[in-house]
Amino acid sequence: MDMDSIVSLCKRRGFLFQSSEIYGGLQGFWDYGPLGVELKRNVKDAWWRDMVSGHDDMSTLAGAPSPYAMEGLDCTIIMHPQIWKCSGHYDLFHDYMVDCRETKKRYRHDQVNGRWVEAKGKKVFVTAPASDEEQEVMTKRALKFFGLRNKNIDDLKWDGDVVCLTTIEDFGEVLGPDAKEKGTLTEPREFNLMFKTFVGALSGEEGAAYLRPETAQGIFVNFKNVLDSTRHRLPLGIAQIGKSFRNEITPRNFTFRSREFEQMEIEFFCHPDESHKWYQFWRDRRLKWYHDLGVSSDNLIMREHSPEEAAHYSTGTADIEYAFPFMAEGEYGELEGIAHRGNFDLRSHMEGKLDEKSDTLEVQLGDDGKPKWKGSGKDLSYRDDLSGEKYIPHVIEPSAGADRAVLAFLCEAYEVDEQPDEKGKMQKREVMKFHPRLAPIKAAVFPLVKKDGMPEVAKEIYLTLKKDFKVFYDEKGSVGKRYRRQDEAGTPYCITVDGQTSEDQTVTIRDRDTLAQDRVKIDELASIIRNRIES
Ligand code: ATP
Numbered sequence: 395m396d397m398d399s400i401v402s403l404c405k406r407r408g409f410l411f412q413s414s415e416i417y418g419g420l421q422g423f424w425d426y427g428p429l430g431v432e433l434k435r436n437v438k439d440a441w442w443r444d445m446v447s448g449h450d451d452m453s454t455l456a457g458a459p460s461p462y463a464m465e466g467l468d469c470t471i472i473m474h475p476q477i478w479k480c481s482g483h484y485d486l487f488h489d490y491m492v493d494c495r496e497t498k499k500r501y502r503h504d505q506v507n508g509r510w511v512e513a514k515g516k517k518v519f520v521t522a523p524a525s526d527e528e529q530e531v532m533t534k535r536a537l538k539f540f541g542l543r544n545k546n547i548d549d550l551k552w553d554g555d556v557v558c559l560t561t562i563e564d565f566g567e568v569l570g571p572d573a574k575e576k577g578t579l580t581e582p583r584e585f586n587l588m589f590k591t592f593v594g595a596l597s598g599e600e601g602a603a604y605l606r607p608e609t610a611q612g613i614f615v616n617f618k619n620v621l622d623s624t625r626h627r628l629p630l631g632i633a634q635i636g637k638s639f640r641n642e643i644t645p646r647n648f649t650f651r652s653r654e655f656e657q658m659e660i661e662f663f664c665h666p667d668e669s670h671k672w673y674q675f676w677r678d679r680r681l682k683w684y685h686d687l688g689v690s691s692d693n694l695i696m697r698e699h700s701p702e703e704a705a706h707y708s709t710g711t712a713d714i715e716y717a718f719p720f721m722a723e724g725e726y727g728e729l730e731g732i733a734h735r736g737n738f739d740l741r742s743h744m745e746g747k748l749d750e751k752s753d754t755l756e757v758q759l760g761d762d763g764k765p766k767w768k769g770s771g772k773d774l775s776y777r778d779d780l781s782g783e784k785y786i787p788h789v790i791e792p793s794a795g796a797d798r799a800v801l802a803f804l805c806e807a808y809e810v811d812e813q814p815d816e817k818g819k820m821q822k823r824e825v826m827k828f829h830p831r832l833a834p835i836k837a838a839v840f841p842l843v844k845k846d847g848m849p850e851v852a853k854e855i856y857l858t859l860k861k862d863f864k865v866f867y868d869e870k871g872s873v874g875k876r877y878r879r880q881d882e883a884g885t886p887y888c889i890t891v892d893g894q895t896s897e898d899q900t901v902t903i904r905d906r907d908t909l910a911q912d913r914v915k916i917d918e919l920a921s922i923i924r925n926r927i928e929s
Contacts, residue, residue: 397719400808407882422645422653432834434800438635440831441658446633457678459671462629465620469612472603480742480769481611490582491643494570502643503582504560510553513540518576519568526722587640605639613661614739629664647720649797656796661789669788673710673734680792688829689806693717695726710734716802730794737786740774816874826884830927835885836863840876842892844869852891
């Protein structure tokens with residue numbers, strides 16, 4: 395997999411465009427083009443159908459401790475600012491950044507790597523943005539810094555391994571990633587990742603509000619509403635798909651780290667005693683979802699967080715990670731996190747912001763001596779009708795990024811092979827091998843030639859299939875070229891109307907992956923395509 399080829403195919407074929415491109419773009423923001431919007435919609439639809447609307451709540455799914463209910467929700471992006479105080483985002487949702495006084499550039503503290511190097515009797519910590527090529531970049535920068543030529547590369551005496559800038563205490567001897575002089579980086583400073591806005595005509599702090607940095611909190615604060623309106627017993631999962639915003643310091647790696655992105659989140663409410671079993675269930679279920687949609691197990695891992703990494707209230711957190719081509723060899727990027735959140739969020743919204751470290755109530759007093767960030771004061775506990783037991787449910791949270799899932803499916807689908815053209819000459823073929831459920835276009839319809847009544851029949855087939863699937867009609871160029879265009883778009887089936895069609899009402903259907911061509915009856919086409927997509 396080569397990321398540059400994938401990025402260029404995405405632009406050329408209309409999967410992804412840089413936002414505001416004609417004005418030079420806006421870093422960290424991306425637009426989905428005609429093929430991209432279909433792909434992303436299919437990813438979200440697959441998630442919604444598999445997790446929510448199509449969920450079998452009558453039986454016990456494999457690995458589940460019991461049957462459970464699932465419901466959906468769609469909350470606003472701007473919510474009461476108190477929510478972010480009680481959730482901890484207001485105080486804790488920040489990254490550390492360092493500024494360069496010389497270049498005016500800003501870097502995320504934990505995303506700059508460096509290495510000590512000595513030459514001409516001087517020693518400096520030379521840095522570069524963390525990447526596959528960091529050593530190469532550091533070598534070039536060290537040569538320049540010491541005024542050495544390439545042929546004197548052996549004069550550079552490296553000391554120790556590449557380490558993260560976070561391990562360096564004094565920046566006096568640090569050469570910033572783009573600086574000419576050393577010692578130009580500022581001390582790391584906290585930077586809250588929430589986008590701030592103002593509601594109504596109030597422009598001061600009174601009107602301040604935030605674009606949600608996750609969809610989850612909307613679910614917690616609506617837990618009681620959903621429970622009361624649906625009359626479900628626990629266990630109950632509440633799902634939401636929607637936009638989230640994070641003012642990332644260094645957005646990068648195509649859509650992987652964007653400032654505006656979409657999440658697909660479930661908050662699963664259950665009895666505390668059962669919660670660990672449910673955690674295991676959701677880990678396995680969510681990993682299987684990616685496999686079922688065609689992500690190979692070679693590229694996907696489940697990484698359990700170490701106890702130090704996980705929040706103290708969490709008795710388990712695992713990330714599903716994908717081997718994105720822009721990651722260094724053997725490294726993976728997070729697609730989804732599955733966290734056991736205990737009763738932390740519901741309690742915070744009941745009682746006020748909890749202290750992350752001790753799980754006790756942290757009462758911060760305002761100038762008037764009253765608690766500053768109190769919770770809603772509403773009882774968010776659950777009483778079981780049958781047993782009469784009352785408790786604050788524990789929550790398992792599978793939280794996935796729709797854009798990262800799309801990116802993984804794009805990377806996974808991309809292949810280059812060689813196929814013979816009409817003259818039998820081998821030609822390079824770029825093909826997107828999407829799972830048929832995810833493919834932006836399900837089938838393309840071609841007349842073999844633009845005469846003998848073939849376009850008329852092909853158009854009729856196209857219009858009929860269009861009622862059920864996203865289909866594409868193409869009569870331009872040779873059939874071979876039309877196949878190639880569909881291969882690049884990831885269309886799994888190409889239907890060709892040829893000379894035989896008028897005789898026996900059959901067409902050929904060509905499979906993108908096996909290249910097999912079957913002859914099938916026109917009136918069976920819709921059901922054949924449906925069966926193949928679902929299988
Ligand atoms: P990271 O460590 O990569 O910043 P995170 O652990 O902060 O991610 P979560 O808060 O767990 O992410 O969010 C859940 C999911 O939302 C992530 O697994 C990811 O798929 C998606 N996500 C989070 N931040 C971004 C972003 N900036 N751009 C795109 N997707 C994101």
